[in-house]
Amino acid sequence: MEPAARVVTVESINxxxxxxxxxxxxxxxxxxxRLQQELQNKPGFHPFDEILYCNIGNPQSLGQHPITxxxxxxxxxxxxxxxxKTGIHALFSADAIARAQQILDVIPGKATGAYSHSQGIKGLxxxxxxxxxxxxxxxxxxxxIFLTDGASPAVHMMMQLLIRSEKDGILCPIPQxxxxxxxxxxxxxxxxxxxxxxxxxxxxxxxxLKKQLDVARSKxxxxxxxxxxxxxxxxGQVLAEENQKQIVDxxxxxxxxxxxxxxxxxxxxxxxxxxxxxxKIARSMGYGDEDLPLVSFQSVSKGYYGECGKRGGxxxxxxxxxxxxxxxxxxxxxxxxxxxxxxxxxSLVMNPPKIGDESYESFNVEKQGILSSLARRAKALQDAFNxxxxxxxxxxxxxxxxxxxxxxxxxxxxxxxxxxxxPDAFYARRLLDATGIVVVPGSGFGQVxxxxxxxxxxxxxxxxxxxxxxxxxxxxxxxxxxxxx
Amino acid sequence: xxxxxxxxESLNExxxxxxxxxxxxxxxxxxxxxxxGKKIIFTNVGNPHALGQKPLTFPRQVVALCQAPFLLDDPNxxxxxxxxxxxxxxxxxxxxxxxxGAYSDSRGLPGIRKxxxxxxxxxxxxxxxxxxIYLTDGASKGVMQILNTIIRNEKDGILVPVPQxxxxxxxxxxxxxxxxxxxxxxxxxxxxDINHTRQSVAEARLKGITxxxxxxxxxxxxxGQCLSEANxxxxxxxxxxxxxxxxxxxxxxxxxxxxERPFISARKILADIGLxxxxxxxxxxxxxxxxGYWGECGQRGGYFEMTNLPAKSVDEIYKVASVSLxxxxxxxxxxxxxxxxxxxxxISYLKFVAESKAILESLRKRAHIMTxxxxxxxxxxxxxxxxxxxxxxxxxxxPKAIETAQRAGKAPDVFYCLKLLEATGISTVPGSGFGQKxxxxxxxxxxxxxxEDMPSIMSSFKKFNDEFxxxxxxxxxxxxx
Numbered sequence: 004m005e006p007a008a009r010v011v012t013v014e015s016i017n018x019x020x021x022x023x024x025x026x027x028x029x030x031x032x033x034x035x036x037r038l039q040q041e042l043q044n045k046p047g048f049h050p051f052d053e054i055l056y057c058n059i060g061n062p063q064s065l066g067q068h069p070i071t072x073x074x075x076x077x078x079x080x081x082x083x084x085x086x087x088k089t090g091i092h093a094l095f096s097a098d099a100i101a102r103a104q105q106i107l108d109v110i111p112g113k114a115t116g117a118y119s120h121s122q123g124i125k126g127l128x129x130x131x132x133x134x135x136x137x138x139x140x141x142x143x144x145x146x147x148i149f150l151t152d153g154a155s156p157a158v159h160m161m162m163q164l165l166i167r168s169e170k171d172g173i174l175c176p177i178p179q180x181x182x183x184x185x186x187x188x189x190x191x192x193x194x195x196x197x198x199x200x201x202x203x204x205x206x207x208x209x210x211x212l213k214k215q216l217d218v219a220r221s222k223x224x225x226x227x228x229x230x231x232x233x234x235x236x237x238x239g240q241v242l243a244e245e246n247q248k249q250i251v252d253x254x255x256x257x258x259x260x261x262x263x264x265x266x267x268x269x270x271x272x273x274x275x276x277x278x279x280x281x282x283k284i285a286r287s288m289g290y291g292d293e294d295l296p297l298v299s300f301q302s303v304s305k306g307y308y309g310e311c312g313k314r315g316g317x318x319x320x321x322x323x324x325x326x327x328x329x330x331x332x333x334x335x336x337x338x339x340x341x342x343x344x345x346x347x348x349x350s351l352v353m354n355p356p357k358i359g360d361e362s363y364e365s366f367n368v369e370k371q372g373i374l375s376s377l378a379r380r381a382k383a384l385q386d387a388f389n390x391x392x393x394x395x396x397x398x399x400x401x402x403x404x405x406x407x408x409x410x411x412x413x414x415x416x417x418x419x420x421x422x423x424x425x426p427d428a429f430y431a432r433r434l435l436d437a438t439g440i441v442v443v444p445g446s447g448f449g450q451v452x453x454x455x456x457x458x459x460x461x462x463x464x465x466x467x468x469x470x471x472x473x474x475x476x477x478x479x480x481x482x483x484x485x486x487x488x
Numbered sequence: 489x490x491x492x493x494x495x496x497e498s499l500n501e502x503x504x505x506x507x508x509x510x511x512x513x514x515x516x517x518x519x520x521x522x523x524x525g526k527k528i529i530f531t532n533v534g535n536p537h538a539l540g541q542k543p544l545t546f547p548r549q550v551v552a553l554c555q556a557p558f559l560l561d562d563p564n565x566x567x568x569x570x571x572x573x574x575x576x577x578x579x580x581x582x583x584x585x586x587x588x589g590a591y592s593d594s595r596g597l598p599g600i601r602k603x604x605x606x607x608x609x610x611x612x613x614x615x616x617x618x619x620x621i622y623l624t625d626g627a628s629k630g631v632m633q634i635l636n637t638i639i640r641n642e643k644d645g646i647l648v649p650v651p652q653x654x655x656x657x658x659x660x661x662x663x664x665x666x667x668x669x670x671x672x673x674x675x676x677x678x679x680x681d682i683n684h685t686r687q688s689v690a691e692a693r694l695k696g697i698t699x700x701x702x703x704x705x706x707x708x709x710x711x712g713q714c715l716s717e718a719n720x721x722x723x724x725x726x727x728x729x730x731x732x733x734x735x736x737x738x739x740x741x742x743x744x745x746x747x748e749r750p751f752i753s754a755r756k757i758l759a760d761i762g763l764x765x766x767x768x769x770x771x772x773x774x775x776x777x778x779x780g781y782w783g784e785c786g787q788r789g790g791y792f793e794m795t796n797l798p799a800k801s802v803d804e805i806y807k808v809a810s811v812s813l814x815x816x817x818x819x820x821x822x823x824x825x826x827x828x829x830x831x832x833x834x835i836s837y838l839k840f841v842a843e844s845k846a847i848l849e850s851l852r853k854r855a856h857i858m859t860x861x862x863x864x865x866x867x868x869x870x871x872x873x874x875x876x877x878x879x880x881x882x883x884x885x886x887p888k889a890i891e892t893a894q895r896a897g898k899a900p901d902v903f904y905c906l907k908l909l910e911a912t913g914i915s916t917v918p919g920s921g922f923g924q925k926x927x928x929x930x931x932x933x934x935x936x937x938x939x940e941d942m943p944s945i946m947s948s949f950k951k952f953n954d955e956f957x958x959x960x961x962x963x964x965x966x967x968x969x
Contacts, residue, residue, distance in 0.1 A: 020804050027810075061586070085552065163502075326496040337659070342786065345816060
């Protein structure tokens with residue numbers, strides 16, 4: 004019997020899967036991987052001898068070192084038998100040993116290989132809540148915390164809860180980190196864009212929020228939540244306190260859940276701005292749990308720790324009814340729990356060594372070293388982009404990216420059209436082919452129509468930056484030479 | 489008063505429909521009792537290390553070194569770690585793209601996927617393509633991803649065994665599809681009768697459902713049965729005839745407690761059948777580090793292998809995987825170690841083999857102890873646990889017990905399990921959480937409590953059960969009216 008067309012074909016799979024896009028690891032990256040293969044098989048074939056992945060916030064893949072104290076504790080928790088060995092003090096610092104023992108004591112049976120409570124190990128949530136409280140000056144409840152395999156699964160969980168149909172909309176900043184657009188598409192909802200203002204350093208205007216909200220509602224969309232990324236990705240702006248207060252009031256008045264992506268909270272490079280969590284802002288305005296549904300996301304992937312591969316993170320869920328929280332718990336329980344090592348790391352990130360701890364000095368040297376280097380690299384690359392003809396680049400106040408605007412000559416735009424590419428994708432591809440530098444076209448993040456950008460990370464090691472800048476300049480000059488009107 | 493944006497009423501309906509009994513009512517009640525100071529024996533989930541099983545030494549040593557690679561530079565490292573551990577840690581670190589802290593390829597580290605492909609080839613005798621092996625944060629995430637790819641709407645049906653591991657029913661609810669049950673045969677040791685399956689498909693189609701996939705769990709959960717070669721051939725031919733994707737959950741492939749039916753992978757049988765079926769049937773196979781004799785549930789390491797999926801579909805699956813960036817790297821290393829354990833001659837080999845054998849032999853013993861223990865209880869009948877980690881005894885509840893349960897607003901098996909919990913501290917999962925024939929009740933427990941604890945647990949159960957049965961059978965039909 005001749006079977007009918009097979010089940011898993013692009014024609015017959017879930018259309019939401021087809022609609023979902025994620026440019027950070029999209030076409031240009033696939034091309035880069037091909038080039039990398041070619042570099043191995045045919046050395047000398049390209050005008051560069053290595054691919055520089057500036058497409059993704061993956062610090063340790065570009066040479067950033069992990070924080071020693073954190074890794075000491077994790078190693079001891081992975082293999083607790085080490086704690087019984089006599090040679091151990093020769094290899095591990097005393098406070099790492101003490102912290103590992105403390106952590107193992109809150110893990111039932113000290114079994115780091117067992118599934119934990121579906122929200123994460125209680126003792127670790129206690130520690131994280133204490134860390135949040137210390138950071139904000141307002142209490143945090145360990146039962147509000149859901150530890151997840153990175154912040155991304157937590158975002159997915161919230162989208163799953165909030166989106167019933169394509170009539171449910173989520174307000175997202177444009178430009179945004181495309182996890183949001185991908186997740187909304189995957190769950191069958193509608194992305195309601197609000198534009199950040201490039202001319203004011205990517206400012207977030209409440210008037211713009213209101214305008215977009217009203218437009219969506221007039222189209223019959225029920226807007227359920229507002230996503231705010233602070234510090235911003237790809238834009239790097241850090242919100243001012245006043246702005247945050249306006250956002251909180253806006254959500255409260257319009258009946259929106261505030262989804263606060265705060266994964267870059269430890270990446271701030273300017274002295275005139277500081278990170279304030281939305282929870283802190285809301286509480287400081289006198290708003291309690293009953294006043295505002297707020298979900299705050301944090302991760303171990305960024306900051307100065309950059310532990311992307313560990314998949315550690317959490318969401319702090321406040322302002323929901325007990326019935327809703329039960330549903331969140333239920334969803335979390337289907338996956339049983341997040342990886343234990345990641346949970347431990349999240350508790351370390353929120354409770355790093357303090358002054359007086361044996362490891363504090365060396366920890367602080369590592370931490371400040373990384374953060375000050377990131378600040379220098381941000382400045383160097385920003386200045387470099389700004390020095391290019393037809394390129395303007397806002398200041399990177401925080402996060403890990405630059406998002407320069409390309410004012411491309413008409414000739415370039417036409418050339419792009421001729422090969423069916425968006426102009427920024429065309430530029431990014433040419434850049435890659437000429438220099439080996441991988442950036443992500445702005446269209447992957449969203450931008451005001453008719454404007455073009457690229458997102459480039461600030462993560463290559465400092466000693467590579469001058470070479471990157473000179474290659475970039477050379478390429479750009481040649482590009483403009485070719486396409487200048 | 490501003491409108492409440494996220495009330496229970498306005499949640500995604502599909503989320504509300506999800507049920508996952510493994511951490512449902514019984515577990516929540518058990519946790520409450522534990523907080524009150526009662527000693528609870530958690531047998532609700534296949535979580536070996538939580539019940540005293542020790543992690544294997546070798547993988548923990550390797551991963552610990554990978555976590556702290558600066559130790560490798562220390563002259564004293566050889567005092568704490570044997571040479572083969574050091575070599576293996578260096579090997580896995582060299583496969584990463586910057587150590588454990590860097591996102592890997594979204595499909596998992598190529599080097600580890602290659603090791604898994606080599607394992608599959610050794611196991612099955614047929615080549616496997618690393619490009620078609622995707623690593624995930626636990627097998628569950630892979631299952632969910634594949635189901636989400638297949639299910640378009642409520643008219644898409646997925647054939648699921650009854651009883652089943654409720655990840656399947658939960659995922660199908662979440663993604664808005666239809667669960668099409670096919671009943672396993674309790675009287676035939678939970679055997680899979682393809683005629684039942686055929687019938688289920690026909691009934692579903694009459695209701696306008698497009699049946700798209702068939703799930704097999706081999707060895708079974710909660711039932712433990714191991715599918716025979718003949719069975720697997722029937723299933724694959726059936727999938728060919730009915731145009732179904734076969735989803736083969738093989739996470740318990742190392743947990744086999746009888747010798748008549750060793751584990752054979754669906755992929756091997758598919759290849760054995762030969763053309764045209766071997767090139768036509770679409771198959772996704774799942775495996776994990778959480779079970780077997782490793783029991784490393786907390787690491788969240790799993791993979792799925794795709795067979796006969798067109799390249800474009802694989803690309804779409806890759807795309808969705810990339811949104812989550814990458815599976816956790818330590819979990820990936822555990823997978824590599826699982827498929828590539830120490831070999832004869834390696835320094836750590838003897839210890840590794842001793843630890844592994846001890847666990848597997850003990851599990852086999854406990855499978856027997858539990859089955860026999862249940863069978864010695866009044867009104868309890870229990871099939872032998874041929875594989876996996878569970879026992880799924882049938883509890884023949886007397887009519888009075890069923891009535892009492894219904895009056896209390898509880899399903900009869902939930903009622904029984906709650907009473908069991910309160911009397912003995914044994915936390916099980918009622919059979920209704922897995923599906924069962926109407927009017928037939930079960931509970932699922934694991935075979936994981938330690939060998940030392942088993943006798944007292946079984947006698948505690950027997951005492952409770954026999955008293956329960958005495959109480960509720962002691963109804964000679966005399967009415968008090």
